[in-house]
Amino acid sequence: MYEYDCDVLVVGGGVTGVAAATAAARSGAKTILIELKPFVGGNATTGLCLHNYITKFGRQVVFGIAQEIVDRLIKMGGAVGHIPYGSFVHSVTPVDGEMFRILSTQLLAEEGVTVLLGASVVGTETDEGNITGVQVAVKGGIRHIKAKTYIDASGDADVAVSAGANYTKGDRKTGKMQPVSMVLRCFGTNNKEIAETIAVSTPAMATRSDYPEPIPVYFNGTFSQWNDIIRENQIFPNEDHKVFFNTVWPNHINVNTSAVIGIDGTDPLSLSRATVELTNQIHRISQFLKENVPGFQNGYFVPSAFAGVRETRRIEGLYEISDEDVTTGRKFEDTVGQVCFPVDIHDPDTGQATVYQIGDDGAFDIPYRAMIPKNLENIIVAGRCISATSFAHGATRNMAPCLVMGESAGVAAALAAKQNSAMPDLDIKTLQATLEERGVYLGNRVTQ
Template identity: 60%
Template sequence: MADFNCDVAIIGGGVTGVAAGIAAARAGAKTILIEPRPFVGGNATTGLCLHNYVTRYGRQVVFGIAQEIVDELIAMGGAVGHIPYQGFTSAVTPVDGNYFRIKTTEMLARAGVQVIYGATVVGVAREAERIASLTLAAKGGLHTLTAANVVDASGDGDIAAMAGVPFRFGDGPAKRMQPVSMILHFHNVDTRRIAAEIGEVAPAMARRPNAAEPIPVYFNGSFSKWNDIVVSEGIFPNRDRNVFFNTVWPDQVNVNTSAVLDVDGTDPVALSRATVELTAQCARIGDFLRQHVPGFENGYMVPAAIPGVRESRNIRGRYEIQDADVLEGRKFDDTIGQVSFPVDIHAPDSSQAIFVQIGGDGAFDIPFRSMLPAELDNLVVAGRCVSATHVAHGATRNMAPCLVMGEAAGTAAAMASGGGTTVAGLAVADLQARLLENGVFLGDAFGGRHAERKIAV
């Protein structure tokens, strides 16, 4: 058994953990990031867009490390920036998943983060109101990790749950959760024909460097015109099936349309069964697209390596983000950043996407209290397991908000460790001052150098 010791331990290397790790290490903390998979980046590596940096009124409100990642991806050809779209959102930020993995791996290393791959936390030792140590299962057996402060970026709130923090699980008495999905990566396709055939509105268009013409990089629609085939061949669980496409390439596209219902993402057997079904479902969908949808006929498909879990646990924090906070675009004194992507709920009974716009000025604040469990002082929870209702979670679960929360969590954990205190004992005003210094936009009440950036929509 090996022992590890650090100032900040981050559990989970998805987009939340990536931002947390970079932020903590840059703030001077000795930082260890634990990731069960052999890569970082989570769902961003599957090719999903980094929704969403821009409000429905065209104002960019997400900056900091989240914007820095996009800037670096643009420089290496793996992103095209924030592109206006006239659909359910005003702008989209597509990225290449493999480039995202390459770039964030590099950024973590550059910041000085020690990433331990293939490691899973299997035990939490608690002393009163603090986590004393974590037990890891990894190469060589069991290992002990101790840290002054811990960031739970696991997505499922695993550390909080193991430490006895209460949580909300699914929606309503039946605790039904949004479905799990698996992205299809299609190569050698004609994205212009696909967009013309299936897009509900004009696609988001972007120009790659040295390219003669702009290309479609995002569009969405449905398979309604193929309902008879869908029903007769059992391709999808419902008629009028939603489908979402994104890319940064002229001849490749990511397809988001698969779904398995009623999967508990914290149950390893259930998630494993869903992975088997999703892989087979992707193969069926791939055949269907090649045979029936113009633009796919010469393509070949590879399913993503991992399924995407939209919803499982949400901790009961010191504040729970409410439906009204989202629907009214509320602001908070302890904000650590803003959310601008609409409520995006894939219905538990059909997996059809339902969008509800954020009220007010099109953005709401994430209060730091929603990331802090009352039961533990040295644990901060970030990402889709933050304290939120089922509806609010439909907005907070998306990747741009997760990047925002990750940067705040990593910064807070590093500041607390450096100051000999806990994240719960950290003065929020000090955290906000540091975030502003690092280029995070907290809202108009706090000013900052990004307060007036607009995107043409």
């Protein structure tokens, strides 16, 4: 006996799930979204940038709901648009994390999405490749939800794997996964002074209507000048440690530099251990910043509410996005959107970040087939757990691509539910036409 039923069930309320549920509901589907945390918005609520809307050559390829979010945040004061940077990316899109959380909540409410927070899928029921229902753990016990189509936006492919999908976890040869991190949120800072002290290239500068001067909103650097202090106090596992800063404010900044290696984000004990270690690490980093780095001396510091996981499972899909697809900027006949953020790999052993650029025109397509697990009929996967190599995943895992995939998955799931179609059999041209009507950029589609 199913206690809830719907057309489309979205599992995961991060940026991918928010876009997916919004798109499905806008398509006329009765939509339920479930999320383990007590809020929606995922990693964007920590204040991380929405990488990346614009290719290295200056051409915007990410639109649709992803752009709508930025436009609405600008009006709220929680974003400053796409700001030229000129370092490893053409531009950056910083946002305020709390305002992103507010807007995500508003988007879902506006479209009539039923949101179930504090909920986790603990099992699935299947019949010859069709998911017939899921069991969800909530306060008070287990609830059952039945849908016509399912969107796995969990980040870890929880639903697809529970239903029998094959997957790869981490690097295919070593099994190692990129480290997990926790963003440090700093208030009462002098961001101009921080940038003058530590930036290794010209910061991205933006203006706000409520502040008289341009402010640095994104820059990166290293802590090399404090290597002796870092080594003595064991603040980081390596010297010359890289650090990334972003903000939309003159006196509040997010610091992305922590890392814990050897963590399996699908193991609750492992992830809990990482959260404890990261919280302590963040405290040490905050004390180091306050005592040594100009601009932080009057600041106070808050760790993000959760650890950010970069890499766990990736499904075995009808197609796997390859290293070559990324390095050549490949385009696909069944594209549902484009990725233009470069491959961003944080070394599993040291935490150091290395960036590899996308080839050709600076963007590659997301093929619909990479979002469909083999041997399953009524589920689509969106976000960082789609079918891709570990290298390609370094680009697809980022938030702008996840917003694109989320919107595409939401439209696809709603169409499949309405037409009573299996996800692998969905008419791609109808899906693409619908996406383009909604402003999703599919590039110059190819015929293969």
